[in-house]
Amino acid sequence: MLSRSTSITRRLALAAALGLLTAPAFADAYPSRPIRLIHGFAAGGAADTLSRIVAEGLQKKFGQPVIVEAKPGAGGNIAADAVAKAAPDGYTLGLVTGAHAISAATYKSLSYQPVESFDMISTVVYYALVVAVRSDHPAKSLGDLIAMAKAKPGAISFGSVGFGSTHHLAGELLNAMAGIEMVHVPYRGDSQSLTALLGGEVPVIVATSVLLAPQIESGAVRGLAVTSPTRTALLPNIPSADEAGLKGFDVRTWAGLLAPKGTPPAIVEKLNTATREMLRDPDIRTRLETAIGGETRGSSPEEMKRLIGTEIAKWSALVDKARLPRI
Known part of the structure; x- marks a missing residue:
């Protein structure tokens, strides 16, 4: 019934x-x-x-x-x-x-x-996302990273959560707007890309601010720029890509x-x-x-x-x- x-x-x-x-x-x-x-x-x-x-x-x-x-x-x-x-x-x-x-x-x-x-x-x-390097990387700013990539086209790689992700295309947009050629390396998730960064597999990653905030606070990772037009509340000391010189860069x-x-x-x-x-x-x-x-x-x-x-x-x-x- x-x-x-x-x-x-x-x-x-x-x-x-x-x-x-x-x-x-x-x-x-x-x-x-x-x-x-x-x-x-x-x-x-x-x-x-x-x-x-x-x-x-x-x-x-x-x-x-x-x-x-x-x-x-x-x-x-x-x-x-x-x-x-x-x-x-x-x-x-x-x-x-x-x-x-x-x-x-x-x-x-x-x-x-x-x-x-x-x-x-x-x-x-x-x-927003964050462009980050390990704390011992020579790049102290996004401008430094861009200069290094221009000096050696194709020699620097960046990791992301996978091909076709927002993280991946944020890196490709950085390539296009800065006139550089960083090589994309896909991983199966944010945590895997962070592990690769800390382990030295890749020198740069594009990842979420939530994932990176504890690593940045501990000093293990250096955030070079956030991908939003302005700074974020979670990472107020990290400049935006626009602020760092890439005018109009906006990936949220x-x-x-x-x-x-x-x-x-x-x-x-x-x-x-x-x-x-x-x-x-x-x-x-x-x-x-x-x-x-x-x-x-x-x-x-x-x-x-x-x-x-x-x-x-x-x-x-x-x-x-x-x-x-x-x-």
């Missing part, structure tokens, strides 16, 4: 499908069951941590469980594909990062459209929420409102900002859509200029 709540849920779904419920009434009933929040990276990583904090915040707002599901692989593309193909009813959401836009620039083809296959909900956080990764294309506008609006209200919660905001060493920032669906479109154009132009292979 069906439970009363299950029976009500099925009747609501049937009524909505038949057009017997108006969109506002359907949105008023939402959510009536658990919501699934999918992300595309390993459990325990930054995206997973962000997803769990966001899930907790939305659960508090809606009074329904929000279940985090990791579908790692292909730079987040497996998870994005799963969201794109889910029922557009508001019960499957995705948390995507800056890698979502980068995939459009670095993959020859995708099984979904990074913009058109989704209804955007809101951005959640922005955060981000995370945001989206839903499958065709999700009822009233539900998208309800999710957007709940997300932006959640980001004003002091506890949630502090936890999110601490987790990634950045800042919380909500947006309208239209603003998030424009952000992704702008990022796709930016990274596509860089991939072409740097003649990077498309996967």
Whole structure:
């Protein structure tokens, strides 16, 4: 025998499908069951941590469980594909990062459209990366590193979390804007690239500020520049790349929420409102900002859509200029 709540849920779904419920009434009933929040990276990583904090915040707002599901692989593309193909009813959401836009620039083809296959909900956080060397490296500043790289083209390598990551393309943008030729060395994660730096495998890495802050504070690592246009609260003594001489350099990764294309506008609006209200919660905001060493920032669906479109154009132009292979 069906439970009363299950029976009500099925009747609501049937009524909505038949057009017997108006969109506002359907949105008023939402959510009536658990919501699934999918992300595309390993459990325990930054995206997973962000997803769990966001899930907790939305659960508090809606009074329904929000279940985090990791579908790692292909730079987040497996998870994005799963969201794109889910029922557009508001019960499957995705948390995507800056890698979502980068995939459009670095993959020859995708099984979904990074913009058109989704209804955007809101951005959640922005955060910068750090260009760093080991403390015994001769470069004391970003300017020093650039001068060394110019003197010996192709002799200096930099590590990142992997090909096609924001970290990787931040290094390639540094190459392009500074007129240098550092060689990219991909690793399987931020921690692995840091281990390689400390072990002397690579002289330079581009990594998250959260990962590097303790190493910088201990004196094991020297931060040469953060990739945001201004200094960050987590590393106030590290200059921005712009401040260090690369005018206009701006690489901030981000995370945001989206839903499958065709999700009822009233539900998208309800999710957007709940997300932006959640980001004003002091506890949630502090936890999110601490987790990634950045800042919380909500947006309208239209603003998030424009952000992704702008990022796709930016990274596509860089991939072409740097003649990077498309996967």
